[in-house]
Amino acid sequence: MATTETTTKIDVEEAGPDKRTVAALTEVMTVLDSIGRARDALGLFLVNSSSGSEYLVDTSQGTCECPWQQYNPRQECKHRKRVAFATGERPIPEWIGADALDDQFGMHVDGEPRRAVADGSAAQARVDDGSVTDPAEDPFAVHSEDEPRTKRAQRESIDVAFLEQPGVYEVHSASDSRYEVDVLEETCTCPDTADRCKHLRRVDIEIREGLVPRPDGKLPDA
Structure with a gap:
């Protein structure tokens, strides 16, 4: 061939x-x-x-x-x-x-x-389509200079839901694991020992983009 x-x-x-x-x-x-x-x-x-x-x-x-x-x-x-x-x-x-x-x-x-x-x-290469990296303007675009855990936070299938005040979120990962993220304390119940795991980074992205309620429980447009 x-x-x-x-x-x-x-x-x-x-x-x-x-x-x-x-x-x-x-x-x-x-x-x-x-x-x-x-x-x-x-x-x-x-x-x-x-x-x-x-x-x-x-x-x-x-x-x-x-x-x-x-x-x-x-x-x-x-x-x-x-x-x-x-x-x-x-x-x-x-x-x-x-x-x-x-x-x-x-x-x-x-x-x-x-x-x-x-x-x-x-x-x-972009993982989603195999093309040479040229990220679109979207919150989950992967850039070559991003840290490895940031790249994971951006491209993995992760569901984030507001759990309780102040600033506690539930994260459901692609592996079907569930963890609690506290954005104020900057902690996560996952076993990753890094200062800021991919779950914390993903929650930060979704809060910043208005995809989930803020730490005080208010909706993004409130």
């Missing part, structure tokens, strides 16, 4: 000789770098697949717990490839079309996916 062609979900099975690369780009997987066994561990990532399997990838050692990797230790499994693409360590190749990428691409890691461009360099 010529590199000038674009791979879509229809012809993805014919996308070059390395089907593990295609699988790493198109299969439903979630890469996590700040939870469970990967929490506060440099180079460790958890990869959850659509089948419910979970594997630990160690990028510093070049290993993965998956059975395929155990039987093929000198090659790179699709989970290791997915981590490399999701974190921006390796640019997404030109031949993979934006509509073929998994919708979860890079949503739960601090890195930023990059897409290879025609001149051989790489540019940051």
Whole structure:
């Protein structure tokens, strides 16, 4: 297949000789770098697949717990490839079309996916449509200079609801977890040990944009 062609979900099975690369780009997987066994561990990532399997990838050692990797230790499994693409360590190749990428691409890691461009360099890619970053004027636009947790707060599926005065909100995350955020105390019940987790940042965005009541419980236009 010529590199000038674009791979879509229809012809993805014919996308070059390395089907593990295609699988790493198109299969439903979630890469996590700040939870469970990967929490506060440099180079460790958890990869959850659509089948419910979970594997630990160690990028510093070049290993993965998956059975395929155990039987093929000198090659790179699709989970290791997915981590490399999701974190921006390796640019997404030109031949993979934006509509073929998994919708979860890079949503739960601090890195930023990059897409290879025609001149051989790489540019940051929007997770939602796979295009080169050119944020629209909207509160959830991701900018290249944003901090990793701010990027997560902007692009992840997070529901925010005012809970009680003064300034307590309930946050329902994409993983179906629920946390309480106190914007006045700047605290969150999530396990993230950072000063300002993504949930706090998301609540701040929605208050600023008038999407939820202010800390005093009043509506934005009150």
